């Protein structure tokens with residue numbers, strides 16, 4: 001009996017050691033390899049990349065067209081390229097294209113030759129932004145949507161070139177709600193500042209469901225395309241809706257950028273469900289933040305913002321600490337994912353989904 005007890009207790013010690021080794025701690029943040037798949041640098045200073053290197057982060061710098069057409073795309077892409085030239089081992093580029101000249105007969109060939117020039121420089125993907133579906137219009141005044149057949153040869157070309165489409169299509173569901181009903185404080189602040197994008201105020205515009213439906217239609221037409229839905233594929237409000245899309249579209253992954261508030265919010269409601277979602281879809285989810293440097297804040301403010309964001313999210317994924325965040329109004333508990341899940345979400349999946357050469 002004594003012998004049996006000692007075996008039991010040594011098994012218990014073994015089990016607790018194994019448990020310890022299966023999780024990361026706060027202290028492991030620095031040493032674990034990580035990638036932030038969604039950042040924007042439009043400044044010349046090296047501050048952002050230096051902080052990333054110090055914290056063991058690889059970066060995907062993302063270009064996009066906001067509203068000034070090609071000029072905007074070139075400006076953002078070239079800033080990223082400049083950063084990459086100085087730190088090729090830390091920075092990869094996601095390019096973009098404009099739709100400002102959509103009705104020009106040369107539009108398609110212009111897009112293809114621009115994308116090819118970026119691919120030749122090593123760009124790993126192409127971003128499409130919410131202007132498609134919500135802002136940009138053809139010369140007849142109709143909104144341009146991502147399922148328009150004019151996009152098909154472009155998307156085929158991206159796929160055949162072995163590149164990834166990163167799609168910020170639509171907005172968080174909060175965008176269609178009045179400010180006081182929004183689930184996260186960051187959405188409330190953003191739409192208060194940008195009433196032009198606050199769809200609750202523009203009932204003549206498409207609904208959240210319509211925008212998601214045209215995104216899904218595009219995916220149905222391009223089943224072999226590697227598609228990464230930025231901002232949790234604009235289905236940030238429910239891990240159940242996301243799970244349904246994952247089941248329907250095997251080549252769809254998501255990035256988490258700027259939607260940790262929604263993750264925290266759902267964690268308050270049902271932590272186990274959120275944790276199960278991250279474990280079940282551990283091969284489809286990539287860490288990202290939307291952190292940006294446009295040169296308008298001090299070096300110190302930028303570094304603090306990066307540090308706060310990156311360490312907050314690490315604490316959430318790696319530990320089971322009780323946490324608070326200004327993104328939401330209730331406390332929540334970290335989901336303490338197993339090491340191998342964290343390694344995928346934070347690093348390995350980006351290499352697979354963007355065909356990076358680590």
Ligand SMILES: [Zn+2]
Nearest residue numbers: 038040062290
């Ligand atoms: Zn972004």
